[in-house]
Amino acid sequence: MGIKEKILTKSIYVFHLSSGSCNNCDIEFLDCLTPRYDLERFGIVVVGSVKHADVLLCTGSTNRQCVPMIKKLYEQMPKPGFVVAWGACGSSRGLFKDSYNTGAPLDEIIPVDIYIPGCPPKPEAVIAGIKKLIDKINAKKKE
């Protein structure tokens, strides 16, 4: 804790992981990177490998096939790292909780730091969520 977090909050590297989503959340996430909402002006960058990531952004309703992958990717993410559960599906599997092919909710598989609810969450909600994440990291740093 300390200087790593300070640097982290200035420029968050995000790795996007979808474990069986309807794609709405994924499209809204990509929308956040496009000129109207432009998360990149806050220093947020999407990376292609989880080994470069600070934040693991999870969408999707934790399909059974994806559960081992979620665990593996979380382990491979360098610490300190944070997890954002995106959307109703990320928070609690959403409408698909009664399906035979969804596993446990995300926060029983890996520890989640921020939940951004919505189906899909609007880009404004996303920006608010990122702000809360940065505040949370800064608050932890002070302890």
Next chain:
Amino acid sequence: MKIDEILKNLKDEFGDKVLKVYKKSDARAYVDIDPKDIVDFTRYIFKDLGLRFNIASGVDEFNGIEILYHFSSDASGLVVSIRVLLKDKNDPHIDTITSVTRAAWWIEREIHELFGVEFDGNPDLRPLLLPDDWPKGVYPLRKDFIVPKRDSRKA
């Protein structure tokens, strides 16, 4: 060609093999046949009449597994569905139609893993949708497979 013409052509070509015809409207008709005739009917409808193959859907009924093959005529805006009933639920078999249309490859794989129907002659019936560790012999879309309602905050 209009729906009456298609139904008449089927009757003329196959005679008694057409077990039952239900014409619901000018755009929908359901034709019942015996499972062993499916390849001949498919070949006639797809190749000779030139209808497009939409999809095949299975239903777990009390008296067997029913499979409906849906074909549409885009020139006339109608859908003709061919119904077969596989009476033996423990070991349902039917011939594959992949020799007639390659569109049936994935469709038969899906019905195989979700209902347990064997498509004789289909070389590739690997699981398509379900995870690798799904138990064998458990078919999710059968009525005896019941998914318990879960609390959203627990597994």
Next chain:
Amino acid sequence: MSHRAHIPIGPYHPLQEEPEFYKLVVEGEKVVDVDVRIGYNHRGIEKISESKSFDQSIFIVERICGICSSSHPIACVQAVEDIAGIEVPVRALYIRSIVQELERLHSHMLWLGLAGHFIGYNTVFMWGWKYREPICDIMETVTGNRQNYAMLKVGGVRRDIEKEHVSYILTRLDEFLHHLDMLKGAVLDDPVLHSRLKGVGILTKEDAIDYSALGPTARASGVDIDVRRDHPYAAYDRVKWNVITQKEGDVFAKTVVRILEMYESVSIIRQCLDKMPNGPIDAKPKDIPPGEGIGLIEAPRGECFHYVKSDGTNSPVRHKIRAPTYMNFPTFRETVVGETVSDATIILAAIDPCYCCTERMLIVDNDDKELMNVQDLIRLSQEKTQKIKERMGRR
């Protein structure tokens, strides 16, 4: 001496929003085989639908796919209306057409952006998505949400289009059209793109018919099918519009079909807003009798097919959902074998796969060969475009 290499794409990579796993078997530069493993998105929606009522299952069906968010519900309600023979009020039919066409606009523009990224035209990606925002704004004004619209119900629509919204919609559409003209000129008249995309990933007409390919994928190969004209639904038989087809079947033809379809969509929306009569928007059906029904509609990617069987209770006995990508996907194997590795991503993108609609996936056997990851594949694709630009003396 050629050796075989296996290139896995997926299951997680930056611009492919959904997890899929493809293994391309390559010999040197050419793709000789491809295998797909799907199932990472299979959510068992058909089974969930059997335990919900007809009204509730529309909300689940909406979330089959975020991009075709109004297509699946329209097909679903049409299937239920087919069972009961319900007559939908005329105003509701026009509203359904408007929502459907707005969705087609946003989906094709989204596709244009993604395809631009895959071949290295990142400005097309950023601008395509930026100019898609007016459509999302219209959706938010009319339906209340940018993505999941919740507009459909059995027997009609849930919300009306107010008079004040009509002029707002027309203004934003004019803006959209202006930007579409610019993107069309940039994309269709670019000789680099002609060289890059023409003759790549050709799907012949015979293969398109044999695989029952649908939507722009089939229309680009000369197969003249469009559910809006062939099985008229909503208000498509009350307005004038054209079906766009091309003959070549390559990636460029698919691009042309999608861009020209956007113009047709704008025209349809304008006509619908003009001709929409006043009146009720809901037939208020009471019971659904036992029976079977089929609903067919033209989603942005092709025909969506829903089959519903009812036994007189409030839940369906069986709800079969078939999305267009399910039929288009196997054509990927036909079109990519024989092409070079650097074209693999754009050929895949050209069928506009919506895996969440298809809910599927696959793998080839493991040999001890060198592996490349998907970022390398996208980079190869972008480098090929760069080489073509240099050869033509452009930067």
